[in-house]
Amino acid sequence: MKPINVGLLGVGTVGGGTATVLKRNAAEISRRAGRDIVLKMAANLDLDAARAIVGDGVDVVADGFAVARHPDIDIVVELIGGTGIAKELVLAAIDSGKHVVTANKKLLAEHGNEIFARAQEKGVTVAFEAAVAGGIPIIKALREGLSANHIEWIAGIINGTSNFILTEMRDKGSAFADVLAEAQRLGYAEADPTFDIEGHDAAHKLTIMAALAYGIPMQFDKAYLEGISKLTARDIRYAEELGYRIKLLGITRRTDKGVELRVHPTLIPEKRLIANVDGVMNAVMVKGDAVGATMYYGAGAGSLPTASAVVADIVDVTRLATADPEHRVPHLAFQPDRLADLAILPISEVESSYYLRVNVIDRAGVLAELTRILASEGISIEALIQKGSEREAEAEIVLLTHRVVEKHVNAAIAQIEALDSVTGSVTKLRMEALNG
Amino acid sequence: MKPINVGLLGVGTVGGGTATVLKRNAAEISRRAGRDIVLKMAANLDLDAARAIVGDGVDVVADGFAVARHPDIDIVVELIGGTGIAKELVLAAIDSGKHVVTANKKLLAEHGNEIFARAQEKGVTVAFEAAVAGGIPIIKALREGLSANHIEWIAGIINGTSNFILTEMRDKGSAFADVLAEAQRLGYAEADPTFDIEGHDAAHKLTIMAALAYGIPMQFDKAYLEGISKLTARDIRYAEELGYRIKLLGITRRTDKGVELRVHPTLIPEKRLIANVDGVMNAVMVKGDAVGATMYYGAGAGSLPTASAVVADIVDVTRLATADPEHRVPHLAFQPDRLADLAILPISEVESSYYLRVNVIDRAGVLAELTRILASEGISIEALIQKGSEREAEAEIVLLTHRVVEKHVNAAIAQIEALDSVTGSVTKLRMEALNG
Numbered sequence: 085m086k087p088i089n090v091g092l093l094g095v096g097t098v099g100g101g102t103a104t105v106l107k108r109n110a111a112e113i114s115r116r117a118g119r120d121i122v123l124k125m126a127a128n129l130d131l132d133a134a135r136a137i138v139g140d141g142v143d144v145v146a147d148g149f150a151v152a153r154h155p156d157i158d159i160v161v162e163l164i165g166g167t168g169i170a171k172e173l174v175l176a177a178i179d180s181g182k183h184v185v186t187a188n189k190k191l192l193a194e195h196g197n198e199i200f201a202r203a204q205e206k207g208v209t210v211a212f213e214a215a216v217a218g219g220i221p222i223i224k225a226l227r228e229g230l231s232a233n234h235i236e237w238i239a240g241i242i243n244g245t246s247n248f249i250l251t252e253m254r255d256k257g258s259a260f261a262d263v264l265a266e267a268q269r270l271g272y273a274e275a276d277p278t279f280d281i282e283g284h285d286a287a288h289k290l291t292i293m294a295a296l297a298y299g300i301p302m303q304f305d306k307a308y309l310e311g312i313s314k315l316t317a318r319d320i321r322y323a324e325e326l327g328y329r330i331k332l333l334g335i336t337r338r339t340d341k342g343v344e345l346r347v348h349p350t351l352i353p354e355k356r357l358i359a360n361v362d363g364v365m366n367a368v369m370v371k372g373d374a375v376g377a378t379m380y381y382g383a384g385a386g387s388l389p390t391a392s393a394v395v396a397d398i399v400d401v402t403r404l405a406t407a408d409p410e411h412r413v414p415h416l417a418f419q420p421d422r423l424a425d426l427a428i429l430p431i432s433e434v435e436s437s438y439y440l441r442v443n444v445i446d447r448a449g450v451l452a453e454l455t456r457i458l459a460s461e462g463i464s465i466e467a468l469i470q471k472g473s474e475r476e477a478e479a480e481i482v483l484l485t486h487r488v489v490e491k492h493v494n495a496a497i498a499q500i501e502a503l504d505s506v507t508g509s510v511t512k513l514r515m516e517a518l519n520g
Numbered sequence: 521m522k523p524i525n526v527g528l529l530g531v532g533t534v535g536g537g538t539a540t541v542l543k544r545n546a547a548e549i550s551r552r553a554g555r556d557i558v559l560k561m562a563a564n565l566d567l568d569a570a571r572a573i574v575g576d577g578v579d580v581v582a583d584g585f586a587v588a589r590h591p592d593i594d595i596v597v598e599l600i601g602g603t604g605i606a607k608e609l610v611l612a613a614i615d616s617g618k619h620v621v622t623a624n625k626k627l628l629a630e631h632g633n634e635i636f637a638r639a640q641e642k643g644v645t646v647a648f649e650a651a652v653a654g655g656i657p658i659i660k661a662l663r664e665g666l667s668a669n670h671i672e673w674i675a676g677i678i679n680g681t682s683n684f685i686l687t688e689m690r691d692k693g694s695a696f697a698d699v700l701a702e703a704q705r706l707g708y709a710e711a712d713p714t715f716d717i718e719g720h721d722a723a724h725k726l727t728i729m730a731a732l733a734y735g736i737p738m739q740f741d742k743a744y745l746e747g748i749s750k751l752t753a754r755d756i757r758y759a760e761e762l763g764y765r766i767k768l769l770g771i772t773r774r775t776d777k778g779v780e781l782r783v784h785p786t787l788i789p790e791k792r793l794i795a796n797v798d799g800v801m802n803a804v805m806v807k808g809d810a811v812g813a814t815m816y817y818g819a820g821a822g823s824l825p826t827a828s829a830v831v832a833d834i835v836d837v838t839r840l841a842t843a844d845p846e847h848r849v850p851h852l853a854f855q856p857d858r859l860a861d862l863a864i865l866p867i868s869e870v871e872s873s874y875y876l877r878v879n880v881i882d883r884a885g886v887l888a889e890l891t892r893i894l895a896s897e898g899i900s901i902e903a904l905i906q907k908g909s910e911r912e913a914e915a916e917i918v919l920l921t922h923r924v925v926e927k928h929v930n931a932a933i934a935q936i937e938a939l940d941s942v943t944g945s946v947t948k949l950r951m952e953a954l955n956g
Contacts, residue, residue, distance in 0.1 A: 101810070105668050105669075105810045108670075108809075109668060109669065109670050109809070109810070112670055112735075113667065113668065114858075115735055115854045115855060115858040115860075116667045116735070116850070116853055116854050116855070117667070118850070118855045213665070219808075219810070219811035219812065219814065220811075220814055221660075221661050221664070221665025221666065221814075224657075224660060224661070224664060224665045225657050225660070225661070225665075228657070228660060228832065228835070228836060229649070229657025229660045229661075229832055230657065230828065230832065231549065231552045231553070231831070231832045231835040231836075232541050232545060232549065232827065232828045232829075232830075232831030232832045232834075232835065233541075233545065233828055234544075234545050234548055299548075299551055299552070357793055357796060357797070357817060360793060360796065361793070372655075372828060373544075373545070373824075374537070374541045374545070374655070374824040374825065374827055374828035374831070375655035375656075375818060375819065375824070375825045375828035375829075376655065376818065376819045376824075376825055377818065377819075378655065378656055378657075378816070378817060378818035378819075379815075379816075379817040379818065380814070380815075380816055380817075381793060381814060381815040381816075381817070382811060382812065382813065382814035382815065383811065383812045383813075383814075388809075388810040388811070388812075389810065389811045389812055391668065391810055392666065392668045392669055392808060392810035392811035393668075393811075394668075395667070395668030395810070396664065396665055396666065396667045396668045398668075399664070399667040399668065400664060400667075403848070403849055404840070404849075412839070413839055413840075414552070414554070417552055418551045418552050419551060419552070419554045422550075422551040424551075
């Protein structure tokens with residue numbers, strides 16, 4: 085059978101990994117796919133750099149459109165990233181009747197509705213396993229493996245940089261800024277780390293997973309984002325004393341009121357497997373009504389792990405290229421004409437448990453005031469510890485609450501911060517049991 | 521579009537769960553599959569019991585062949601189990617041009633080569649996600665999600681009964697027989713538990729995973745099986761002191777000499793996530809050359825979790841039913857005419873690390889004798905602890921070795937057991953680092 089010709093847009097870390105995997109495992113991939121898969125063209129601004137990576141026999145050009153529209157190319161692989169030229173190239177490829185494989189989470193989370201609609205119209209597939217959690221086949225699990233389920237929630241460690249920083253902060257008791265600097269030295273964090281540490285990257289991935297899980301359009305603009313830059317080693321230590329680990333989680337939950345879509349540091353019971361996913365590794369928990377809780381673990385980034393997902397998509401597209409478009413697996417798991425109109429909840433309407441740390445003047449009656457305020461907002465307390473403060477005559481009270489809607493916690497915090505006996509602002513972190 | 525009609529063979533625990541999931545999540549499943557999926561017929565020896573479970577509107581019959589060959593049925597779901605009537609019914613369904621979904625690991629591990637060949641010939645699909653690790657979509661991960669990889673090894677906790685027993689033995693320090701009796705009372709172990717605790721069930725699942733991972737025929741008869749019935753609470757405790765947990769693992773590894781295919785109790789470093797998979801839960805680690813180590817975790821058995829996998833297969837078959845047979849995903853991940861001829865290694869040729877416990881007469885020179893024998897067989901020692909024995913003037917020596925081919929360990933053990941200063945037989949357990 086005629087080989088499938090792949091055209092690569094962007095020959096960087098993942099592009100290089102994709103070229104390596106396609107070449108190194110060519111025989112095995114052909115045995116799986118039923119035909120040879122050949123990297124035929126690559127587009128890169130630096131032609132020499134790209135040639136050094138993809139080797140001879142691959143036509144390297146500077147113009148991405150020359151690849152996206154080339155008549156010999158069957159599958160266009162977009163690994164440029166971002167929403168500028170990458171978007172134009174993906175749309176050009178679709179318009180030229182090419183199937184597209186992309187690792188571009190930002191593009192899909194922000195412009196996926198437009199891109200998938202265009203692909204549907206043109207009868208081509210846009211595959212994106214590499215866009216979420218690197219090499220972990222979580223897109224396939226959500227789209228196909230769990231298709232029997234009413235999916236209730238997803239919670240994932242889906243940003244390796246943040247997880248590395250949190251792991252180091254816990255292991256060494258170091259401050260955020262120190263660990264960030266170390267991560268930058270090691271190459272685990274970018275020079276401008278905002279995108280990773282403030283939750284943007286995780287929210288892009290979460291947006292895509294929520295769309296697949298519930299059959300809703302991409303709604304990145306409605307996601308709640310809170311990063312790890314304000315997290316202190318002290319809160320990590322207190323959480324640990326209470327039996328919890330703090331992880332930056334992307335959480336989406338389907339409730340009667342709507343869909344929660346939120347990224348924030350989260351306390352998780354230390355006995356959960358996902359609480360023990362450390363360093364740059366990723367893991368995603370998915371709770372379905374039939375299957376219960378499942379978890380998927382692996383490398384969430386890196387050249388070869390991400391290439392693993394890119395090439396798996398290429399194999400999938402190769403296998404299914406001849407299926408009638410209407411019988412292919414739908415891009416977002418659900419048929420495009422049967423998406424649901426579920427509202428994304430604002431963070432104030434989200435229900436969670438909470439960790440609250442309050443700095444108080446150490447005198448009789450303070451605790452009574454705190455508990456009275458919490459009770460008045462319908463918040464019940466699961467655990468409470470009192471710690472000495474660095475400042476004389478002050479103390480810290482750390483509280484864990486039962487589940488409650490966030491606006492009530494915010495109202496309680498406003499009243500607590502107004503107390504004479506309370507100094508500074510209250511630290512609030514969310515807490516999830518994540519039980520099956 | 522016309523609904524897809526499903527015929528169920530066997531309405532027991534999983535059959536009932538399948539009926540429940542198809543009904544409860546009918547709307548969502550239809551939104552995913554692009555058409556309604558209807559349970560149309562069911563065959564069960566006890567008609568009344570089946571009717572009570574599947575409800576009105578399903579034609580319940582006693583004769584499975586009436587379902588397997590019925591012209592209105594599109595997909596036949598075999599949930600009877602075993603290799604007797606189940607095999608006849610699956611072949612009858614295939615011969616009648618039906619797609620088949622089955623949870624029958626024994627049937628596939630022992631007769632899969634014949635069944636898949638027949639399905640290939642007739643142009644139908646036999647899907648079997650539920651045959652391995654219940655609701656965890658591990659078949660899909662191996663067959664599709666990791667298709668870019670040269671898979672190096674798989675290690676799985678794939679028998680919930682055994683894992684429950686091992687977890688209880690560790691938590692309570694109880695003896696195997698006591699925990700087994702408790703598991704039987706709780707319904708976690710069968711009246712005749714042999715199939716689970718002696719590794720047959722795990723070996724069936726491992727055989728299927730190895731076939732998918734390496735593109736080799738099913739070779740269950742060549743799997744090495746060692747169960748947990750001889751494991752003592754003492755060895756579990758000693759392992760723990762050394763930083764390890766003992767799990768019944770199914771392990772398959774591709775080496776230059778051939779394929780390892782083995783089920784046995786295994787020491788795993790306690791810091792590995794899989795070492796912390798407790799109770800009846802399952803988890804499978806897969807190591808690919810590109811992706812590195814990945815892990816898949818969830819419920820490995822039970823009515824609804826297994827039904828989750830059965831129904832996911834039904835949705836898959838429904839979606840892909842119109843693809844040309846040659847462009848469907850191959851049953852065993854690799855194209856049927858491109859399987860590999862890799863030999864399965866006998867256990868004596870397997871390479872592992874080892875835990876050895878030797879009961880000795882507590883006198884000078886014993887340790888020198890032991891270490892001399894180990895050195896003469898090329899076995900180096902990673903750790904050694906000496907423990908008091910229940911019997912006076914005796915002691916126990918517990919050794920961990922570095923990696924070595926098993927036949928050398930067996931030769932050393934024979935020599936050690938022949939020593940005057942050694943009493944009883946040497947306890948040998950295998951140990952795997954399972955690092956990425």
